[in-house]
Structure formats: structure tokens, C-alpha cells
Amino acid sequence: MYDTILLPTDGSEATTDAAAHAFSHAERYDATIHVLSVVELSSGLGTAGRDEEKLDRRKRERTATAEQLVEEHAPEGVDATVAVEFGSPTRVITEYATEIGADLAVMSTRARGGAGRVIFGSVTEQVIQPGDTPVLAVQR
Template sequence: MYDTILFPTDGSEATIGAAEHAFSHAERYDASIHVLSIVEVAGGLGTAGRERAALNERRDERASAAERIVSETEPEGVETTIAVEFGSPARVITEYVDRNAIDLVVMSTKGRSGAERIVFGSITDEVVRRADAPVLAVRR
């Protein structure tokens, strides 16, 4: 049913439950997992040396956090790929789904709440509306 599963994460502890669901599905369906972490950037990528260095540092932090989550939740035998990309999270996730023929997205509902959610919306909500794959939204 599912050959390729995407698990987007910001590396926080709040996403562990979604990781457990993603890896459980991968094990059940003998699917591979793509773990995607996104460095959110406003506008375009800066070209100044300091901006580039800061983005690279954030990319490395995101990669380390994703690797930690994988090491804590990945069952033996599940093929896992970790990627870190730059941009608007919902856009990056939906584009990643298209580029990588993702069959299922498993993501946490944690994130913005209250007034911030009303103003900015939920990344999960936007992915549900835009992704060309089913989205399993896991409550914390």
C-alpha cells in the first residue's frame, strides 16, 4: 500500500510520536522513510557570508536533530533517508512529496497555536490541503 513515507520534522521532542507512527507504518508495509527537516527562511536565501554561515549552522543543527530522532525510533531494517532543505515548510514538504513519489506523509500536529495559528495557519493544515499524497496527522 505504501512504498515511500515522508516524515517531516523540526527535530523537537513533540514530533517523536509522529516518528513512531511513521516507522511503524514503514515496518508494516516494508516501505522506506524519508525524514525531512526544513530550515525556514523568509524570502530568498541570503548571499552574505554571515547569512550563509548562519543558514549552514541551522542546517547542521536540523540534520543532527533528525538523526537523533531516527536513532531513537527507527526499527531495524527500515531504509531511511535524511534530507534538510531550505524554504517555507509547507511548500518544501509538498514539493518534496511530488519530487520523490511519496505515498504517505506522517507529521505531527504540534506547532503554532492560539493567535499565531490564526495569523499564520498550521503547516500541517496546509500540507493536508496541498499534498498529492494522504497525510496522517499525529496529535502529540
């Protein structure tokens, strides 16, 4: 049913819950899992003349966190790859899902209501709305 599963991670504890589901599905369906971490380019990292050292450090940190997630949760025999990309999380996740032909994305979400939801939204919700990839949202 699933051949390629995408697991976006921001390194949070909520992602750990989503990882358990993602790796369980990967094992059950003999699917490859892609763990994707997105380094959001904010004004603190600038656009022109970005501080390459800061970007490199953030990429190394995100890579280590994603690799640790694989080490701790991937059952033996499950193929997993790690990628770190730069940009807007919603855009990067949806484009990456299309690029790899993901059959399923497994994402964490926090239960947020009222003004918090309106103001901040949710990357998971933003990926679900326009995307062609089915999303399993794991609520924390």
C-alpha cells in the first residue's frame, strides 16, 4: 500500500510520536522512509550574504537530530534516508513529497485552538490543504 513514506521533523518531542507511527507503517508495508528536516530561513539568517557558518551549523544539528531519530526508531530492515533542506517548511515539505513520490507523509501536530490556531496556523495543516500526498497527522 505504501512504498515511500515522508517523515518531516523539527526535532521536537512531538516528532518522536509521529516517528513511531511512520516507522511502524514503513515496517508493515516494507516501505522506504525519508526523514526530512527543514531549516527555516528567517530574517535572523538574512537573505543576501547569509552567514554560511550559521547555516552550516544548523544543517549539521538538524542532520544529527534526524539521524538520531532513525537510529532510535527504525526497525531492522527498514530503509531510511535523511535530508536537510532550507526554506519555508510548508513549501519544502510539499515539494519534497512530490519529488520523492511519497505515498504518505506522517507529521506531528499540536492541539491548538482559538487565536493561537488562527495566528500561527500549523505546518501540518498547511501541508494537508494543498497537497496531493495523504497525511497522517499524529496529535500530541
